[in-house]
Amino acid sequence: MGSENRIMLVGNSITVGMKSDNGLGFRDELYDQLTSLGYPFSFVGSCSSPPYQGHFRQGACIGEFYVDRIGGDGSFDVGADMDQNQPHIVMIHLGTNDTYLGIPMTPYSYDGGLNFANTVSGRMAHFIDYLLEWQNGIRGNHLRTIVVSQIIPSPYQMDRVNALNGEIARLVEDANGGQIPRIPPGILRIADHYSSFDTGTMFDPDSIHPNDIGYQHMANIYYNTLRFLPMHLVRISNAEDSGLIGTILTDPLKVKVTDDYGNGISNVEVAFEVSEGDAVIVGPQAVLTDAVGFAECTIQLGDFGSSTVVARSSGLIDSTVSFTIQAAGLVQVEGTVNYDGNGSPIPDVKIEWVEGTTMVDTTDQEGRFYIDNLPYGDIVTLQPRKERWSSSSGSEILSYDAALSARYVVGLERLSQQRRLAADVDRDGKVSMNDASQIARYAVGLDLQSGIHIGEWLFSPDNLHYEPLSSNMSSQHFSGILAGDLHSGWSHPSFPKTDVEHKSFELAISSVETDRHIVITLLVEGEHMLSADLICEYDPLYLQLSTVHKTEETNSFTLYYKDHTDGRIHAGLFGTKPLSGETAILEFRFQLDPSNQNVPVLFKHLYVNDCPLDDILYEVGAGHRIATTDESGSVQHFPNPFNEETVIRYQIREDAQVALTIYNSNGQEVIKLIDQKLSIGSYEVIWDGQDRIERVVPSGIYFYRLSVGDEVFVDKMMKVR
DSSP states (O other), rough: SSSEEEEEEEESSHHHHHSSSSSSSHHHHHHHHHHTOOOOEEEESBBOTTSOBBOOOOOOOOOGOOOSSSSOOOTTOHHHHHHHHHOEEEEOOOOOOOGSSSSSSOBBBTTTTTSSSSSSSHHHHHHHHHGGGSSSSSSSSSOOOEEEOOOOOOOOHHHHHHHHHHEEEEEEHHHHHHHHHSSSTTEEEEESSSSOOOTTTTTTTTSBBHHHHHHHHHHHHHHHHTTOOOOOEEEOOEEEEEEEEEBBOSSSSSEEEEEEEEEETTOOOOEEEESSSSSSEOOEEEEOOOOEEEEEEEEEOOEEEEEEEEEEEESSSSSSEEEEEEEESEEEEEEEETTTOOOOBBBBBBEEOOOTTEEEEEEETTTEEEEEEEETTTTTEEEOOOOOOOOSSSOOOHHHHOOOOHHHTTTTTOOOOOHHHHOOTTTTSSSOOOHHHHHHHHHTTTOOOOOTTTEEEEESSOEEEEESSSSEEEEEEEEEEEOOSOOEEEOOTTSSOOSSSTTOOEEEEEEEOOSEEEEEEEEEEEEEEEEEEEEEEEEETEEEEEEEEEESTTTTSSEEEEEEESSEEEEEEEEEEEEEEEOOOOOOEEEETTTSOOEEEEEEEEEEEEEEEHHHHETTTSOOOOOEEETTTEEEESSSSSSSOOOEEEEEOOOOHHHHHHHHTSOOOOEEEEEEEEEEEEEEEEEEETTTTSOOOOEEEEEEEEEEEEEEEEEEEEOOO
């Protein structure tokens, strides 16, 4: 009989259309409204002519429409039309005539709905019970919905009309609440023609039938009621999906049946079908929507290629949706690469497909890789590779790593398998004191033996092997570490730093100074000191390094240092047995130019074990102020060293052209502060530590040059962070 919704109108003279101008009442208007909505339907029944037919006659009462129930004489039995037309929806507007009869009005049942009463509302319940024979399989299974109308008001029997409409409302509510075993919940809908019917404008002069305005009102009520019935089949899953050949699709295909307001409708049949391709539906092809309107099916993919799966639910405005499923011969592998110990993501790791001899992906800034073009069913080995690391921060590999390696050799430290591999920097298969020595030399920048692999990347596992690769693989993981880095000093710049242990270390300086020499001693206070790393910066114009020595307390430690001869010393020492308390660890001996009494020495990149410490600035002859004086004037600058700004003061004893310029330690001009003719007097200039384009200059040694006429004054100053 087609896929449209067959609607049977059941009623009396009002449904016939008495007193309407065209004799159709609400039927033609309702027909036009549903047609404009796009709702697939037809009116069916033996009365009237297409397309406005139904089952109705003038003057009819409820009991005439059914038999074999209390109060039903079947004189206008609806059964024949139900058999012949098999309506999906029956819309009842009965009871107006019954309100004039002497039949009891309330209630519809005397025992909570188990046995319906012989009252007007009870007869309505019996009629519904009769119609359910075409819903529950006794005489059919096509009937889905029964719309029960609250009748329009009547001025002649208003109390009975009110009582009937109240009982109809209670009947529908009880049935949908599951309180009437003989009426399944959800099958009844109510059309309230009563509440908003305006007796002043919607009645015919006979005060019994509606006029055309009243019929328009009834059509609107029915139309809005029908829009709460199933109207749309909506695709919830993506229109396109893919999976591996022969596997079950990861997510089932899902649709939803809704009314015209978007509400999900339960218990509506949806049929799934593979219309093209060799995919297979797993489980039943026809399913009922759940409590919120969803229906789904599981798909097993066939051979390589696409399949089309169609979902249908008859009688809806949108009754068909389709899905395209691609059975893929390619497999996805995704995962992460993180640093051993601290979890920092490792970007720029190349993932090589060994058998294919090609790089298939590179990890992003979050250490993730995603490969979607590996062949299904093949043997696949994925191997990570990364270029050798060139230290940028100086904290990746420290003398502390040498200490950990040496302690492992003598049995005082435990290392994981991956860290043992990182400690074996000569790759001879074991961790030795030579490995520790090479790590310590690398930490201070000394030359290494040939065949030393410090800074190379090691990964665990060294590969991921699939034999064969038969499914998508997620959450695959590599752990990486740098050869030589046992304390997990490397991390991605964006990765949040975590506090290291032993934060209680403090560094202090003592010195012995003569006219020609100075010995600067570094002292550490704290517990469990195994190593120290530092860079010492000084001005080689005024200081000359004699030697760097261990102290009596660190005599058992190993010391390496590199003198760069440009005013930088990179030093590190390590041991196997920790020191605690206040300990003198290193001595720096310099020859001092006696002509200068104020020489800054900066200790930076300080680490005790893996704990970073603040820079320390020491000044030789710090109790003296730098000053230059002659006949033309005097110059002073302070503070020195300075952090954010320093003040340069000078005097002019006669009018002169004055220029003041800042230079870096390489003799390059940083900024010119003054270049003009000035009169006799005292002046001061503030340098804020910025260059000519307002960039903050780095820490280090700087010189200023002041020319006053033919006289020139040059002095140095140190900027510290």
